[in-house]
Amino acid sequence: MADQKFTTSGIEIKTVYGPDGAELPGEFPYTRGIQPDMYRGKLWTMRQYAGFSTAEESNKRYHYLLSQGTMGLSVAFDLPTQIGYDSDHPLAEGEVGKVGVAIDSLRDMEILFDGIRLQDITTSMTINATAGTLLAMYIALAKKQGADLKQISGTIQNDILKEYAARGTYIYPPAPSMRLITDIFEYCSKEVPKWNTISISGYHIREAGSTAVQELAFTLANGKAYLKAAMSKGLAIDVFAKRLSFFFNCHNNFFEEIAKFRAARRMWAHITKELGATDPSAQKLRFHTQTGGSTLTAQQPLNNIVRVSNQALAAVLGGTQSLHTNGYDEALSLPTEAAAKIALRTQQIIAFESGVTDTVDPLAGSYFVEALTDELEKAAWAYIEKIDAMGGAVKAIEQDYIQQEIASSAYRYQTEIEKGERIIVGVNKYTEAEQVATDVFRVDDSIRTQQIAKLKQLKEERDNALVAEALAELKAAAQGNNNVMSFVLKAVENYVTLGEIADVFREVFGEY
Template structure:
């Protein structure tokens, strides 16, 4: 009989019996270790937050898309930034050429942030920002704008991704070496715990680890190990795990194997609760793994792109049945370009149909007690713990990344996955089976290169009209704080309020911290 396994190498039996169910007395939802969900009533009390990830071109264009999404029923905004913004270069920098506004919105200064959220009251919307190396600067822009709007900072809610370790392991948008990067992250933890208590200070991301080619097991093992490293860094700084632990959030991928993905989410909650308890957490909320999910970009195909609507629907169900707290659904056209308005609307409607028509939210943890799901949850957990213990033996995530362990494991899995597609062992509909001769008529969303000139012209005007002495003094204060070890956030917020640019602040710290090669 043919052996069937998941992409993580877990063998699937032909049939599961009561003896295969490792759960004899399942815990209640909302109770440690939270396998069944972080709230006793889950979606019966409140649906997950429906976010749509958007950001492209200029702040003006992205602002129009945000207003459109809000009018269509989006509950929270999720901002994508262009590559220069992610790696700390202003739009007029030589290295920004060809990339301005392409994979996200270009944000060079507080002026751009003001435009991005024009007509949107920050106190009334939850905003997630996918930004890492420059996360502290974008948070400073957001705080400065909230202050200008007269908002109460104690009510401002949202998330910055702020997860630098996965950048070294999987994605590559880092600036500084690991140790100063970790210092910036713990500065954010410390500052937000006092000034921005409702803000999620980090979204520890398995999404990009999975996009780089990891398995479901590797995704949670590496992500939770990175989470552990952040907690240990915060503890070493003297921060209270029961305070900052409540503001940690996670970001996972949802792929096509519905059951393995549900098991992955359940296992991750159980593992994180155990990890936090061992690290000293005593407050239940500091042990809860709360996470955002995005459907799998790497699973989308350029061939027969409308098939991607079906894939995204399965992935949406996996996230909801797995107990996600918020969700972004990808546009069917994203293997070809940034999503068009129509594709973004269909992606949102997919969430709304699952929420209001499928019955999936009607009971907590609908698949609990399934012999198969309970067995698979335990299998995923056991395999993930094996990897976590291996990373611990190396001295933790930072050492494992420096030694190339995570990168090698991900590369090996990505190679194996691709080999299985090419051999036909793994079928991707429309790619290696059920192909059709087609002329692609899907509308493609294009970003014009002239945006760089628009941004450069704005920067020129800004630099000529702001107070140069105040800007220089504020940049000096950042440099001094970086050297002395003082918390950087107050100085960075002051600098952006003087209209210092993202590139200027990043360069100031490059001179102190150096760059990671």
């Protein structure tokens, strides 16, 4: 039979192993995976994060990645785009196109996806404070391409709570920020039902220095806060919870990471059920994984290929739905094309050569993995109970509790490295004198001049009467209780810039 799997010795591999009556994959509480056949039915999405310089340059990288077998795109935006400034704003100087692509208007979005049909791919956008605006640009472009909006799929990160706790690209205070997020939930449930409206992110919590337990606890506590915010707006949990996804980190401790993913599914199933979710699709934790950026070393960078391989394998054994593997040179610069290709090949080798995809949850029943899953869950629940007692994640962030817990873990980790209690190969053991790396990826500062010229031309060519009208309507919607998303969409379709939209919200909501 076509769906049979065998070892290289010809031994048949069953879809799932375990004693009679044991928990099965695809059954509540989904510890073993959210689908009964997991990767035997469908591999994870191999998604490579990319974006730099101008929309033209990023578009070339996207075409390259798609030609190499990437299944979905993942867009990195530059810092001004993330915090609501156009490229010509004084605060954007020195940052345009550096850590991602500069997107000032729908015109840039049109260039970014030139020659790529949005209905044929899935796109993930790492964007938070300005998520609604970038999503509106994506929808506007899909409409221009003639796409069926009911079919376009992808994800916006849209997780502002972890920005206050760990990452810092927030603009507005927590309450109006939560309103913008729930407006997106509500709008997409009707207009773009296949879109994942939030990717609740533990990745940046971990990058800021948290432990695996803290990443698990704080991410799920934030998820719980989003569920409650949406329900308080009258949204049905069985509808909108199906479109929530998560974004986790995968660090070096192989078995702890696998156990973390298994515990996360089980805990989320119980959280959603307690809040009233009865549809299995609303109880399942779907997640994207990225290998640990902060684990990569500038010293002996080729060692990072091994680190990334270990982390990617742990993510797959933990049951991820989507995976990004970091480039080995990312401790030095944005990844070069060669490093991006090796990162993608790492996933393809795991998928097609390792045999780990032939059976579901192959480490289930391991005394160690099962015990570790239970221990991580128990420790994470203790944190969540403490956060609940404070009044939930928003209150815990406002009281600086989550930030302080992460900071103390980060300090402890760094101290262990400096004392040699924690070995990092090539950093504090097996070191060697090295040449300064010269073959690194650099983004030129002239990018800003190009973007400013494009903005000037755009403002001369667009219908500025329609721009003024769209901005006035957006301001009125923000001041009232109307869902702002349709007003943002009208604005971007009239080539209102990202900065102009953010400025309207700054005026109404204030800055945090």
